[in-house]
Amino acid sequence: MKNAADALHASMGGEDKLVFGSRYLGYNADSADNLLHSAGENLASKDNFDINTAASNIESMKGKLNSAADKLSSAASNLAPSNWALDYDSPDGVSRPGRVEFIAENNDYQIGDGETKTFKFYWKSPSPGETKSYTLDVYAYENEDVGGTQLGTNTVSISVDDANPGWSTKKVTQSGIPIDNVVGNTYDNGKATITIEASEKLENLNTAWIENASDDNVSSGIGMNDWTTTDDTTFTYEFDVDETFANDNDYQMxxxxxxxxxxxxxxxxxxxxxxxxFYVDRGKPILVDNGLAPNRLVASMRKKSQAGSGNVYWTDNESKENITGNVNDNWKSARFGYDNYDNDVVSVEIDWDGTVQSADKMDTPVNGFTQTRDLDDGIYSIIKVTATDWAGNSTTENIENILIDTTKPGVSYDTIAGDSWTDNEQLVTDNTPTISLTISDDGLGVARENLRVQLDNDDNFKNGTRFFRLENAPGAYNWDATAGEATFENTIDNINNNYSGLQDGLYYVTVAASDNYIRDGENSAYFAQSFKVDATAPDADDTYINRSSVTIQESDGTAIVSTGGATATGTTDESSLTLRGTCIEDGSTLTVYAGEDGTEVGSTTETKNDGDLDWEMEITGLSEGTTELYLEETDEAGNASDQVLFATITVDQTPPTISLGSDTQALDESSTDKTSITLSATITDSVSDYKDISVSVRADAYDRPETGVTIDSTDTLTIGVPLQKGSNTIDIVASDSVGNTTVKSITVERTVTPWTMYAAIAAIIAIILAAIAVLRRS
Incomplete structure (x- = not known):
């Protein structure tokens, strides 16, 4: 029997919860309800239970509910056999309201061990007028005695749907529009969507129509198959908002x-x-006040012409600009709880020549908008105010040719006297220098009448102490409108001094420049830069006098020359020397030349503003021999003094040459019994005179060298030198005035004969003499 209970559960759908509808079979008439109710009562009544009678009652509804008859006829055959007993009481004495007991009356419906039988029962659902849940408990016992052993229990939850379907959402929407039930033909290519969300799954959604306010159809019928749904609960349909729809004059649809x-x-x-x-909105918003002209944005601007190009612009010299205006939608009254201006109903965007920003809503005035921006300098060819309503309808108004020019003109000091003019107090040697300035302004430009240039005695343009005003060279002041700059040129020839040029001294060129936004001299930009005229060279006489302070030193610090106010001479064996002296002008450059207009051998610049005029330099590359040194002083402006001879320097790096006479050369490595010999030599020097050559002789017979030896004007030395017995080394030493020295040496051997040898020699001589006498007599 337990298996039978399970089978019963399966026969009821195999689910814990079943759903029945009071009109499940699709009829509408009350008579069908009554007939079906009667059939159900027959099935539920133990006394009147007759499946054939129930089937007959249902068959009588065939004209209206053929499908219901077929289902109930099938059910009748499934409920066979018909000998089941129904008991509404409680045989076990337990009160169970709503309990119905079916009892099999013969053994044919008993279930043996391991067997399965299926029993089907039809249950007439109640009509609660709503969707309501019910619970059915099914029990199975092993015999007809309810008090017997219970074999199984199934509890089935059944939901009865007796409620008419409703809706939870119904709306018309369009992508881009922030609220429902407002559409237009701007956003999403004019496509709108109908959405109906039912309270439950639907089997059918009846034909729908799109109608205007007069209930005239503006579309063909929308059938069930035209809707899109994925769950049979939510249905959508897309349609085009076209010209057949109402406009704002007949907005309701x-x-x-x-x-x-x-x-x-x-x-x-x-x-x-x-x-x-829903509503169709194709009307554009209305810019009551666009915030541009004539009393808004440009109210504080001036209409000005740009120098050079001649173009006219609304111009402002302030960067902060404000646009404030007023806008209304084309609707005449509030809708859906929105007032006539709201960021959702109408929004305002301002396009600053390509940069688009949203305006802010204002509480006062009503429907007002505002936006403030800091603008960069430059031309704004167009500024647009666009009001857009929530349906995408827009209105645009604009103003053209706005110029923001907050930057004052600039001045570049380019050249003076042909040189780049980069610093104050720039030195020039030309007392009628030509100046070149670049006047720049990227905005309105500087008109000729708004530029003043003057030669001044200080850097204050406005204190009225100028020397004179400078005029631009004819034809030089031409604007390049695209570059925004022009050139000012003037040759300062001192018109106040009969065009004789400027005296040496410090001058300023001051400039006042105004762009075309303002009048001449009003709120101008001021500039100043100085130059120093120095057209006079250092005095040659002063340079001559100052040579008295020049000293020349060798590398060890030995002073070989101190000029002493006149041209001095000196001799050295060094080709590089140190010079020290005093210049005439602070910051001058001192240059030393080997020979007048000769080769530069040294240069230095006196340190400016160091408290003295002293200078020091190294001269190098002096050639051997005598060199005249010339000094030149060049001031900061480049004016050079005459070259002044201040010293004659002899560089002697070659020692004297000693040439021994032939008789002296013959004595070298010889022997003699003489007590002295005579030496002869020629001593010469490529640089020094013979008078400046010192000679000494060293010999072994001398206790000390023989000094003070002189040579004659023919560079010849003749001197007798004593010999000592044995070997004698004799040195001739010659040195020039700077110490270059040459030594020439010879070696002589002195011999001495014994007395016995002298006697023998005398005897021999006597014999020889006697023999000679004999011969003569014979």
Missing amino acids: QIRVEKPWATDTYQNENNNELKIQ
């Missing part, structure tokens, strides 16, 4: 679904029409 507008899956019907009211 509706979606109307014919009645019964909905049928759910249990054939419950909503016998009403469904209407969705």
Whole structure:
């Protein structure tokens, strides 16, 4: 029997919760309800239970409910056999309201061990007028005695849907529009969407129509198959908002679904029409005050012509600009709780020549908008104010040719006297220098009449102490409108001094420049830069006098020359020397030349503003021999003094040459018994005179060198030198005035004969003499 209970559960759908509809079979008439109710009562009554009678009652409804008859006829055969007993009481004495007991009356319906039998029962659902849940408990016992052993229990939850379908959402929307039930033909290519969300799944949604305020159809009928749904609950349909729709003069439209507008899956019907009211908005907003002209944005601007190009602009010299205006939508009254101006109803954007920003809503004035921006300098060819309503309809108004020019003109001091003019107090040697300035302004430019240039005695343009005003060279002041700059040129020839040029001294060129936004001299930009005229060279006489302070030193610090106010001479064996002296002008450059207009051998610049005029330099590359040194002083402006001879320097790096006479050369490495010999030599020097050559002789017979030896004007030395017995080394030493020295040496051997040898020699001589005498006599 437990298996039978499980089978019963399966026969009821195999689910814990079943759903029945009071009109499940799709009929509408009350007579069908009564007949079906009668059939159900027959099935539920133990005394009147007759499946054939129930089937007969249902068959009588065939004209209206053929499908119901077929289902109930099938059910009748499934409920066979017909000998089941029904008991509404409680045989076990337990009160169970709503309990019905079916008892099999013969053994044919008993279930043996391991067997399965299926029993089907039809249950007539109640009509609660709503969707309501019920619970059915099914028990199985092993015999007809309820008090017997219970084999199994099934509890089935059943939901009865007796409610007509309704809706939870109905609307018309368009992508881009922030609220429902407002559409236009701007956003999403004019496509709008109808959305109906039912309270439950629907089997049918009746034909729908799009109608105007006069209930005239503006579309063909929308059938069930035209809707899109994925769950049979939410239905959508897309349509085009075209010219057949109402405009703002006849704005109200509706979606109307014919009645019964909905049928759910249990054939419950909503016998009403469904209407969705929506509005078509194709009217543009109205810019009551666009915030531009004539009394808004440009009210504080001036209409000015740009120098050079001649173009006219609305011009401001302030960067902060404000646009404040007023806008209304074309609707005449509030809708859906929105007032006539709201960021959702109408928004305002301001396009600053390509940069778009949203304006802020203002509480006062009503429907006002405002935006403030800091603008960069430059031309704004167009500024647009665009008001857009929530349906995408827009109105644009604009103003053209705005110029923001907050930057004063600039001045570049380019050249003076042909040189780049980069610093104050720039030195020039030309006392009629030509100046070149660049006047620049990227905005309105500087008109000729708004530029003043003057030669001044200080850097204050406005104190009235100028020397004179400078005029631009004819034809030089031509504007390049695209570059925004022009050149000012003037040759300062001192018109106040008969064009004789400027005296040496410090001058300023001051400039006042105004762009075309303001009048000449009003709120100008001022500039100043100085130059120093120095057209006079250092005095040659002063340079001559100052040579008295020049000293020349060798590398060890030995002073070889101190000029002493006149041209001095000196001799050295060094080709590089150190010079020290005093210049005439602070910051001058001192240059030393080897020979007048000769090769530069040294240069230095006196340190300016160091408290003295002293200078020091190294001269190098002096050639051997005598060189005249010339000094030149060049001031900061480049004016050079005459070259002044201040010293004659002899560089002697070659020692004297000693050439021994032939007789002296013959004595070298010889022997003699003489007590002295005579030496002869020629001593010469490529630089020094013979008078400046010192000679000494060293010999072994001398206790000390023989000094003070002189040579004659023919560079010849003759001197007798004593010999000592044995070997004698004799040195001739010659040195020039700077110490270059040459030594020439010879070696002589002195011999001495014994007395016995002298006697023998005398005897021999006597014999020889006697023999000679004999011969003569014979």
